Amino acid sequence: MRAPTDDELRELAAKQAALGELRGTPAADPVNAPMIRHWLAAMGDRNPAYLERGLAPPAMAQVWTMPGLSTAPKDPSPVDDLMAALDAAGYTGVVATNCEQTYHRYARVGEHLTPATRFTDLAGPKRTALGVGFFATWTVTWYADDGDPVAGMLFRVLKFRPREKEPARTPYPLRPAVNQDTAFFWEGARRGELRVQSCADCGLLRHPPGPLCPQCRSANRSYAVASGRGTLYSYVVHHHPPVPGRETPFVVGVVELPEGVRIVGNVVDCPIEEVEVGMPVRVTYRPMDDELVLPMWTPEEP
Numbered sequence: 001m002r003a004p005t006d007d008e009l010r011e012l013a014a015k016q017a018a019l020g021e022l023r024g025t026p027a028a029d030p031v032n033a034p035m036i037r038h039w040l041a042a043m044g045d046r047n048p049a050y051l052e053r054g055l056a057p058p059a060m061a062q063v064w065t066m067p068g069l070s071t072a073p074k075d076p077s078p079v080d081d082l083m084a085a086l087d088a089a090g091y092t093g094v095v096a097t098n099c100e101q102t103y104h105r106y107a108r109v110g111e112h113l114t115p116a117t118r119f120t121d122l123a124g125p126k127r128t129a130l131g132v133g134f135f136a137t138w139t140v141t142w143y144a145d146d147g148d149p150v151a152g153m154l155f156r157v158l159k160f161r162p163r164e165k166e167p168a169r170t171p172y173p174l175r176p177a178v179n180q181d182t183a184f185f186w187e188g189a190r191r192g193e194l195r196v197q198s199c200a201d202c203g204l205l206r207h208p209p210g211p212l213c214p215q216c217r218s219a220n221r222s223y224a225v226a227s228g229r230g231t232l233y234s235y236v237v238h239h240h241p242p243v244p245g246r247e248t249p250f251v252v253g254v255v256e257l258p259e260g261v262r263i264v265g266n267v268v269d270c271p272i273e274e275v276e277v278g279m280p281v282r283v284t285y286r287p288m289d290d291e292l293v294l295p296m297w298t299p300e301e302p
Ligand code: ZN
Pocket: 199, 200, 201, 202, 203, 204, 213, 214, 215, 216, 217, 218
C-alpha cells in the first residue's frame, strides 16, 4: 500500500464513519452459567445473585463474543481498514488510551449476544509524548436476541509514529523482564552480588522474586546477599533450537543455594561431559553488554 497522506486518512475515516453500525457474528455460545461461575471465581465476586437469578455480570459483555484462538474469518469491521492505512502511513505504534463501558441491562442465561461496531472519530495528527499520531475512536454495542442493547464500549487508541531510536550498541538480544519485583536482582548482578528476595516481615527467602510472601502473605520485601556458593541440583544441555547471541550447546542448570532457594543459570567454564548433578559450583558474573550482567555458575574447586 502506498503511504496515505494525512488528508487521505481523514477521508477514509469519514467514509468508515458513514458506514454506520456494522453487525458482527453472533456469539458462538449463549450466555451460560459455567462461564459466569468462572468469571466470578476469577474476579473474587461472591455475590450469589448472578447465578441464582441467571444473570451475567455486566462487565462480562465482551467475554461472550471474544473470538479467542479461532481461525474462522474475522468479521468485516469499519476499524480494520483504517488501522491498516495508519500503519501504511507510518503510524505503526499503538496504545489504548480509553475504554469506557456502558451497561443497559443484564444479559440473561440463554441469550445470544451479537456485537456491532461503529467507527466514530479520527482526530489528529497530534503531538504526544510517544510521538505524533492520530486518536481513533470506535464503539461496540452488544445486542440480545430481542434487539435490546445489553452493553456498550467506547474504545480509543493512539496510533503514533514511533520516535527514531538512538543507534543500537548491539545489546544482548535476550533481555530479562526487569520490573519493580526483579530490579533489585539485576542491580545486584551488576554490583557482583547474588541477591535473594526476602520477606521483610517473616524473613523467608524466596526465588524467583514475587510480590507476596507465600508464608505470611506480606507484601513487604527485602533481600539477602547469598554467599554465591551452591550445588548443581539439575541441568539440561541445550543443543537446539539456536538461541540469539549464544553458541550451542550450553548448559542450563538449577543451582541449590545453602540459603535454601534454587536459581536457574548457565554452567560455564566446564566441559559439558564433566557437568554432573551434585557438583559444587560458585557464581560468576558475565557482562553481556553495557547494561546486562548475568549471574552464571562455574565449578568450585574442592
Ligand atoms: Zn513472610
